[in-house]
Amino acid sequence: MTQEELLPLILKKDDKAFTLLYDMYSKNLYGIIYNLIRNHEESEDVLQEVFVKIWKNIESYNESKGRFFTWILNIARNTAIDKLRSKGFNNTQKNLSADNFVHLLDDSNKLSNMIDTIGIQEFVKKLKPKCIKIINLLFFKGYTQQEASEELEIPLGTVKTQNRNCINDLRTFLQV
Amino acid sequence: MMEAREYIESGILELYVFGILSDTETEEVSAMAEKYPEIKAEILSIEKAVISLSFSMSPYLSAANYDRIRTQLLAKHGVEEGVVEMKPRSNVALFIGWAAAIVLMIGVGYQYTQLDAVKEEVVVVKAENSDLEKELNSLEIDKQKTESVLAIIRDDNNTVVALGGQAVSPESKAKVYWNKETQAVYIDAAGLPEPPEGMVYQVWALKLNPLTPTSIGLLEDFKANEARLFNVNSTGEAEAFGITLEPAGGSVSPTLEQLYTLGKV
Structure with missing residues (x-):
């Protein structure tokens, strides 16, 4: 099942489509959400909100807006950030940058993760610290290039290329 | 080809997949992806990498969430109940289904007894009606008798x-x-x-x-x-x-x- 095959089913609001959508992306979205919220109950509430938004707004998605995965990724990040703000975290920015996704591995219930994810977790721990930082800000937290450049104190143009190099390391490991 | 290669190496495709480009930049990359298959292929590879990454970073997610969200969508946002769910999820949806069926059956049963009662009532009313008709007939006859008696008695002859x-x-x-x-x-x-x-x-x-x-x-x-x-x-x-x-x-x-x-x- 690819995104292209899944979309028409979701548009039909088919019961099976929800199951497929959930099976394909719930863990990805939950990873993104939990990395921002750092609380299981609230992350689960946000995940529910995200699926409702996907379901309600699917008609507004089209491919010129980017990949379907990208679209739902943005919904997840934005909903989680809205939740943080509504909860009155005044130092949202600080909260957003304090931890990175690698810390999730310590929180994780390792038994729940499939065997094939253990390898990538070990790999992630060995990623260069600057890669962990930049992937954390751009992918997990949705920082713009400008924001990342300020946060990491590196030139704007370097953000893109450094990020690409880090993702390339990951792809080499994953063979994709 | 050179153009596409440079475009790929610029690192913009990663940002496209991450969803952190402006709308204009996003539309531009989408157009480039349509034009150059190697750009599209690169986008898919980047996407695979970050999907694997975010999947493996996710903490434990209880299966109860599936039912909770599904029920929510079912109640408010029109998930069609067209397909039989084969996976052994928790019994919430099943319970709701059965509960609805039972409520419906009770409703139908109640309506049926109501219908029976109404039918019986109709029979009773019909019988009463027929009794009243008979009574009316006999009263008519009595009246005629009385009238003829009076006529007999009052006759001047x-x-x-x-x-x-x-x-x-x-x-x-x-x-x-x-x-x-x-x-x-x-x-x-x-x-x-x-x-x-x-x-x-x-x-x-x-x-x-x-x-x-x-x-x-x-x-x-x-x-x-x-x-x-x-x-x-x-x-x-x-x-x-x-x-x-x-x-x-x-x-x-x-x-x-x-x-x-x-x-x-």
Whole structure:
């Protein structure tokens, strides 16, 4: 099942489509959400909100807006950030940058993760610290290039290329 | 080719997949992806990498969330229940389904008993209706009888003869309505007691000189005749009328000891 095959089913609001959508992306979205919220109950509430938004707004998605995965990724990040703000975290920015996704591995219930994810977790721990930082800000937290450049104190143009190099390391490991 | 290669190496595709480009930049990359298959392929590879990354970074996610979200969508946002769910999820949706079915069945059962009750009621009402019709008919008949009785009694051609009580029953009385025009004779026996079992009143037309009684009829079915108005045979020249109590079927000549009433014309 690819995104292209899944979309028409979701548009039909088919019961099976929800199951497929959930099976394909719930863990990805939950990873993104939990990395921002750092609380299981609230992350689960946000995940529910995200699926409702996907379901309600699917008609507004089209491919010129980017990949379907990208679209739902943005919904997840934005909903989680809205939740943080509504909860009155005044130092949202600080909260957003304090931890990175690698810390999730310590929180994780390792038994729940499939065997094939253990390898990538070990790999992630060995990623260069600057890669962990930049992937954390751009992918997990949705920082713009400008924001990342300020946060990491590196030139704007370097953000893109450094990020690409880090993702390339990951792809080499994953063979994709 | 060079253009595409440079584009890929710039690192913009990663940002495109991450969803952190402006709308304009995003549309531009989408257009480039349509134009260059190698750009599209690169985007898919980057996407695979970050999907694996975010999947493996996710903490434990309880299966209860699936049911919770599914129920939420089902209730508010129209997930169609078209496909049988094969996976053994928790029983919430199943429970709701069964509960709904049971509620429906109870509803149908209730409606059915209601229908039965209404049907029975219709039958009862119909029967009542038919009873009322019968009653109405019998009232109509009674009314007609009363009217004809009145017509008989009020007729101007009537000679009315009052019969007084005699020794055997001093309280008894009766009236004879003798229509000289039609020769019809009616006996109003309302003043007579009910005859004992096996006995019947017999009406006699009398000539006095010499005393000659002629039977003009029996007051049969005394009880059933609520108006106590009896039609008897016509008589020629009667000078008096008498009523005696006789054995059922009547007698050839009156039993004078049982003379209840007597009156002269």
